[in-house]
Amino acid sequence: MKIDLIKNGTVIDHQEVGTGIENAKILGAKEYVRSSDNHSTVSIAMNVESKRIPGGRKDITKIENRELEPKETNKIYLNSPHSTINIIRDYKVVEKRKTKLKKGEILTNITKCTNPTCICNPQTKKDGTIIREPVPYKTVVTDEKIPKIKCFYCDRDIDDIYENLIF
Numbered sequence: 182m183k184i185d186l187i188k189n190g191t192v193i194d195h196q197e198v199g200t201g202i203e204n205a206k207i208l209g210a211k212e213y214v215r216s217s218d219n220h221s222t223v224s225i226a227m228n229v230e231s232k233r234i235p236g237g238r239k240d241i242t243k244i245e246n247r248e249l250e251p252k253e254t255n256k257i258y259l260n261s262p263h264s265t266i267n268i269i270r271d272y273k274v275v276e277k278r279k280t281k282l283k284k285g286e287i288l289t290n291i292t293k294c295t296n297p298t299c300i301c302n303p304q305t306k307k308d309g310t311i312i313r314e315p316v317p318y319k320t321v322v323t324d325e326k327i328p329k330i331k332c333f334y335c336d337r338d339i340d341d342i343y344e345n346l347i348f
């Protein structure tokens with residue numbers, strides 16, 4: 182490892198190469214480090230050698246002084262299904278966050294639906310008046326390994342998960 186140990190925070194390991202930056206974005210890392218009284222470091226190591234991940238390379242993201250919310254854990258899993266999330270307190274791993282999702286599990290407000298006429302997307306007239314208020318976005322896990330999800334309301338598969346994540 183070429184990046185330092187952290188005292189407190191979250192380490193996301195075994196991320197598919199290229200997703201380290203995406204996951205930092207999902208977690209709002211830029212806003213986090215720019216918030217005024219924050220002296221925490223976010224480090225992203227890309228293309229690190231790994232025996233465990235397919236392709237032999239991985240990304241690692243370390244966020245000081247921030248423990249991930251369960252909802253954020255789901256987003257990271259959807260974007261990097263091989264990733265492992267460790268919560269660190271006083272240099273020790275105190276929690277290995279479960280990143281798996283179950284088939285049939287319903288996720289609320291994690292991704293948008295790509296179907297513009299779906300009930301979860303706002304319907305507006307040309308002048309901007311809202312015809313129908315949107316309902317919360319809901320998706321169902323259809324394959325837990327790849328993973329794959331579809332819209333709870335209209336059954337449309339959400340193919341490009343990262344592009345449709347809400348963050």
Ligand SMILES: [Zn+2]
Nearest residue numbers: 294299332335
């Ligand atoms: Zn839909």
